[in-house]
Amino acid sequence: MLNNVGEVWKGLRLEEEMRLEAVRRINSRGGCAPHLAISFDTHLFSIDTSRAPKAALQPDAYLITHAHSDHYGKSAMLSSRAVASMETARALEIRYDREYQGRTFRVGESILVDEVLIDTHPTGHTIGSSAFSWLTETGERVLVTGDVKDYRHLPKSDFLVMEATYGDPYDPSCIFDDDIAAFSEALDEGASFGAYAFGKAQRAVALMRAMGYRDEIGMDDKSLMLTSELMGPAAGPLAELNGAGINVATPWNLNLVRSRAKYFLTGRRDSSYPTIQLSDHLDFRGLMRMIEHVSPERVLVYHPQGARAGLLAHHLQECGLDTTSLDCIDRFVR
Numbered sequence: 001m002l003n004n005v006g007e008v009w010k011g012l013r014l015e016e017e018m019r020l021e022a023v024r025r026i027n028s029r030g031g032c033a034p035h036l037a038i039s040f041d042t043h044l045f046s047i048d049t050s051r052a053p054k055a056a057l058q059p060d061a062y063l064i065t066h067a068h069s070d071h072y073g074k075s076a077m078l079s080s081r082a083v084a085s086m087e088t089a090r091a092l093e094i095r096y097d098r099e100y101q102g103r104t105f106r107v108g109e110s111i112l113v114d115e116v117l118i119d120t121h122p123t124g125h126t127i128g129s130s131a132f133s134w135l136t137e138t139g140e141r142v143l144v145t146g147d148v149k150d151y152r153h154l155p156k157s158d159f160l161v162m163e164a165t166y167g168d169p170y171d172p173s174c175i176f177d178d179d180i181a182a183f184s185e186a187l188d189e190g191a192s193f194g195a196y197a198f199g200k201a202q203r204a205v206a207l208m209r210a211m212g213y214r215d216e217i218g219m220d221d222k223s224l225m226l227t228s229e230l231m232g233p234a235a236g237p238l239a240e241l242n243g244a245g246i247n248v249a250t251p252w253n254l255n256l257v258r259s260r261a262k263y264f265l266t267g268r269r270d271s272s273y274p275t276i277q278l279s280d281h282l283d284f285r286g287l288m289r290m291i292e293h294v295s296p297e298r299v300l301v302y303h304p305q306g307a308r309a310g311l312l313a314h315h316l317q318e319c320g321l322d323t324t325s326l327d328c329i330d331r332f333v334r
Contacts, residue, residue: 019137019138020136020140020159021040022036022037022038022329023037023044023329024037024326024329025052033049034048034072034305035048035049035303035326036049036161036300036302037059038161040136040142041136041137043060043116044059044060045061045063045132046059047063047144048063048064048073048303049062049076051078060081060113060114061083061113061118062076062079062081062082062083062102063084064076064083065132065146066088066091066125066126066129066146066147066199067092067198068199070303071146071147073088073092076102077092077093077100077101078101079102082100082101082102083103083104083105083111083113084103084104084105084128085129085130086105088126088130090128091126091128091198091226094226094229095197095198105130107120107121107130108121117135118133118134119132119155121153121154123145123149123154124149125147125148125199125281126147126198127199127231130146131143131146131154133155140159141156142158143155143157143161144161145162147165147303148162148163148286148287149279149280149281149282151282151286151289151294154290154293156295157294158297159296159299159300160291160294160296160298160299160300161299161300161302162290162299163281164301164303164308164311164325166282166283166287167308167309168284168311168312169284169311169312173267173269174284175283175285176267176277177283178278179278180207182277183204186263189261190246190259190260190261191246191259191261192247192254192259192261192263193249193262193264193276194249194250194262194263194265194266195223195248195249195250195251196250197226198222198226199280200278200280201223201227201250202226202230202235204265204278205231205238205248209235214236215237215245215246216243216245217238218238218239218242218244218245218248218257219238219241219248220249221240224240251273262274263275266279267279296321298321298322299316300325300326301324301325301326302325309325309326309327310328312325
């Protein structure tokens with residue numbers, strides 16, 4: 001089905017009668033392009049992957065779940081076949097100073113791609129982050145989550161393609177609760193916060209406003225532009241870095257902030273600054289609850305690269321769920 005001159009795909013047949021296959025593209029260096037595509041019926045949807053060369057087999061759509069760099073929208077956004085939410089498209093433009101070339105939607109809407117109706121669902125990971133779901137011709141519902149913080153709006157599915165950022169069942173750091181109380185205490189003491197420009201910075205501002213902080217918030221350039229455009233009036237008054245008493249700055253600019261107390265909003269443990277646990281992902285327990293909520297027959301764990309996808313897949317197999325991971329996609333389809 002995927003024969004094309006100059007292009008090789010690498011795939012795993014999930015079930016013949018479903019006509020549903022997870023495939024990977026081999027790049028010009030002989031390795032795998034990021035993440036995967038899903039072949040079904042006569043269609044091919046790429047998932048959070050880089051753009052294929054012009055001479056290669058082109059998918060019907062590049063589905064971009066959100067604008068973080070490890071989901072490769074920087075490359076896919078230049079294709080007219082890109083599909084992303086309006087907020088994700090704008091975030092990509094701001095982050096990479098390129099014009100988004102594809103189609104957009106409002107999260108929660110449906111969009112028609114090559115006669116396939118794709119439903120979109122909020123995931124709470126970043127502003128505009130979206131999961132995608134659709135029906136195959138044989139009636140199998142596919143759900144691709146991207147990264148998830150809130151799974152409540154995700155639909156039931158037969159085939160679930162999911163993240164495993166905190167999916168290691170053997171790592172205690174993958175079980176956590178966001179420390180909202182510590183954030184509130186730091187805000188009360190007039191501290192400034194280190195947060196990545198897209199995602200965490202907007203969450204920090206939203207939390208501050210929800211906690212009643214109405215004064216200006218200082219931000220560095222990219223954080224300020226992303227927060228102002230994506231949050232609109234809900235962001236409240238913003239200022240340039242050090243133009244206000246409390247700042248939200250990218251971690252590498254936190255040393256420039258004139259504040260007696262500074263905290264890095266993260267789940268990492270390698271920071272030179274004191275940290276406050278604040279994640280835009282579900283922890284391991286949340287991922288397991290999400291799977292129970294979606295109730296899939298089969299699962300493919302595709303993100304992040306490294307061991308965690310395989311570890312979560314192994315755990316789910318031990319729980320009796322038909323599961324594979326990205327590293328197990330090892331058959332070639334030309």
